[in-house]
Amino acid sequence: MEELKVFRDPLYGYVKVSHELIWKLIQTKEFQRLRRIRQLGGVFVVYHTAEHSRFSHSLGVYEVARRILYEVSDVNNTLTEKEKLITLCAALLHDVGHGPYSHTFEMIFNTNHEEWTKKILLNEHTEVHQVLESYEEGFAKKVVRIINKECYLDDCLGANCHHRIMSSIISSQLDADRLDYLQRDAYNTGTSYGEIDLDRLIRSFLIVDNQIAFKFTSMHAIESYLLSRYHMYWQVYYHPVAISFEIILMLMFRRVKALIEAGYKFNVDISLIKKIINNQLTTEDYLQMDEPWINYLIQHFCREQDKILADLSNRFMNRHLFKYITCANQQELDTKYQTLENIFSKYNINSDYYLYRDTISKEAYQYYTDDYL
Structure with a gap:
């Protein structure tokens, strides 16, 4: 690609595209469809400016991943150019399988956006698959494996296997996906909970034993990120x-x-x-x-x-x-629910459609088990 393509972005100034493959992927109808799916589902009924799309988020994840790949010397020097390109494609396309109203749609119809992402990227009739395969035969499968945290079993050999690094940049406890959506969702809702020190966090990336790690000196920036994530869940996502x-x-x-x-x-x-x-x-x-x-x-x-x-x-x-109605514990929830069911029954109101109970919780950090392979 002879010239750098850019997208104006309120968070990063510009999203920079220098590889022709990335540009072609953005132009596919499957990726353009993400313009018509909101990032935050029903949150816009609370925060009226939260109308941003999966399209803008996906570009943002790509940009954060690009900065990690090329600005972090450990990562830049460890991964090959092809591995960086695979990671960038995975960052860009990781949400292409989302349905309308995203996670609510999945709950209603028991679908999984990650499975649909895989189906879309591997379907020979989709434009996005054809663009990936035009670069190299089997390239779509390599991108899918990074998105799904699958190792290329045929060429993953000990210290030479970089797939854990590549996947962790896209999906882990501190990754390009979360670094973008926390900032983008905070910006578009007008809240300050998701403000993080992105430059500091990117500078803190290291590679230790073929895995992503972080500098001890960045502990406060990481703590701030975890607290931001916690507050965004309770004040925005779980409103x-x-x-x-x-x-x-x-x-x-x-x-x-x-x-x-x-x-x-x-x-x-x-x-x-x-x-x-x-x-x-x-x-x-x-x-x-x-x-x-x-x-x-x-x-x-x-x-x-x-x-x-x-x-x-x-x-x-x-x-x-x-x-x-908020409840302090399960016993209170059960009691109030039963009381309301009785009232609904008395007045012939169908509780199957007008009474619903739910329990929500969110930890700022969840310890991962080593289930990569």
Whole structure:
């Protein structure tokens, strides 16, 4: 590639693309689809500026990974140019398998975005697969293995195996993914919880025994990162109003499933939903699913004859959310839930669709077990 391509970015100034392969991957329809999937799902109903996409996040992860690969001397001197390119591709494409409303979609339909990422990258009919294979035969599989933390068993030999390093840059307790989303989500929600010293953290990267490690002198920057992550979960990602919004979406599609099983005739084409339920979804089908598509369905659900589906859909579209009650422990939760169930039964309110309980928790750090291979 003769000239450097750049994307303006509010966090990094510019996202820099100097390799033609990366530029071509960005232009594929599978990657462009990420423009139509929000990064934060239902958080925008709380923080109205949280409209940023998986596309901008994926570019950000690529940029952070690029800086780690080329600005950290240990990493730059250890990995070959091809290994760096594989890592950059993995950073760019790690979220390409996300569905509309991301993690809520996965809970509703029991899908896994990591599995769909693998399917999309390895499907010979996708543009992203064809671009990867045009660089080198078998290149798509190498990128998938880094995203999924799989070793290339045919060429991974002891001290010469760098795949753990490559995967750790993309996915670990302190990686390019988290370093970008904490900053980007904080910026777009207008909160200060996700502010971290990115330059200091990148400078702290080391390679010890063929693994990513960090300088002891950067302990305070790492502590700040962990606390930022903790506060972002409790103040943004687990905000009860955002969770209420996502629960309504989940209950709405629970109702859709029940109506399909009952033979209900919808006023809108739900063939893709039926394919998901029946495990008949192809990669081509999956790639049709984005947030404009699901919002189009919900707009039609608002006018369905089924009162429960219409009500839940209108609540979702117009932010008429459920009220929430917090409980200190499981016993209190069980007691209050049973009391509400009795009240709902007395007034003939269907608790399957209007009463929901959930438990959330988030540790700032989780110890990893050595299950890489």
